[in-house]
Amino acid sequence: MAKRFSYLIIILSVLFLTIIIFLIKESQFNTTTVKDITITSCSFFTLVLAILLYDRFDYRKVVFQKKLDIVLKLLVDLKSFTFYGKYVNANYDYNIGFEIDRNSLKKQLNSNHLDKIISFNDNYHNRLYEKISPYFTNPFLPKEIQKGLQFLYMRNNHSINHIQDAEVIRLFFSDELPFNLDTLWYIESSNTITLKSYIQNYISCLDIIENWINDHSNIKADLNI
Template sequence: MKISISRISIYIILFLYVIVLIFLVSESELNTTTVKDISIFTSSIFTLIIALLLFDRFDYRKKIFDKKLQVVLELIEFLKKTRLGISQKTEVIRFVGGLLIDRKAISNFKKSELDFNSKIIFDINEVSSYFQQIEMYRINPFMPKSIAESLKFIGEQAFYGKPEIEEKYINNYTKISINNKHGILKIEGCSRPENEMSFNDFLDLYLNALKEIESWINQHSNFKSELNL
């Protein structure tokens, strides 16, 4: 039978209580002061034991961890269903394709001859729903802070509100759409992220989010998760 940490703590406290009590009785005169000290000590010990019993009874720590784990696992499934539509236009490249959020797939994709220093843009109408869903995960009270921080780059406030694009984007950009069949090589109605970002940085931030998720799970597990991220 599995013994809880709280129960072990109670056994240790009771053992120490007996030792201290024996010492007090044997080394002190049994007078009013000694009896008072023993009463205060006994009261403190049993107050602590009651607190441990209540903590163990309601098991708040486990309940909170279970909630955290649930929301993290839901986030993993959500991210793994993400498909980036990629449209890149530079002086020498015209590319339209797709990419799943997967560490191996991203690593292999980054070996291609695309311009990964190209700045990214979004059509807000194509990505706002996805960004809002990410934001709901990010602000969930049970989402671990390190993971929430790693999601900021695709949160609801991640994109620049105005659709006007600076002139430097006109002939050199990578347009990102999300969970559409593919991107389209057009710049009308698009916005850049609030913090200007290269295509390479955007992919690396996704990889970092996956890394933070795996790190958190491994940190709270007795074995490596070996997730297919």
């Protein structure tokens, strides 16, 4: 919106200068010419002022600010998570840490067990749900960002009792250590969300947020994403 107003003012400025040059060139610069230039100048600056005031009080600015506020709040909430993945088999088990940072997540795409299905306990699911669900009902969240969040909105879940430990990787938060394997664990009902796709979806979501901010800003946002 701001860019469109800037382009409009530039076009009007060029038009204004063209008219002034024409008046000077086609006249003897007498009293009538001075009067015409004065009237033209006043009209031009009045128009520019009206455009600037319209932009200032335009409701779209208010809506955009609310959108920006909710997008930035979402970004802070997403990056506040540090989760772990625990892999267990008959011989050993270990934890993998995941920071919600684009570079860190990309490095994790070289990890082992990327093909394992993610599973989660009630604590992981409920805390994510509490954080994310308000954004889905917020009317100011841009639709493309809401779509990018869908992978975190897992609602139809099943127990993993029928799945071998070596086929899954358990996600949990750092404050759940020491870890309890005896809690009830779930997988998303489609049974297709692997660790690799989960990481890729996180990276994609961060990219969508950054692109939205850059697309609606006059300068490139230098964000710690």
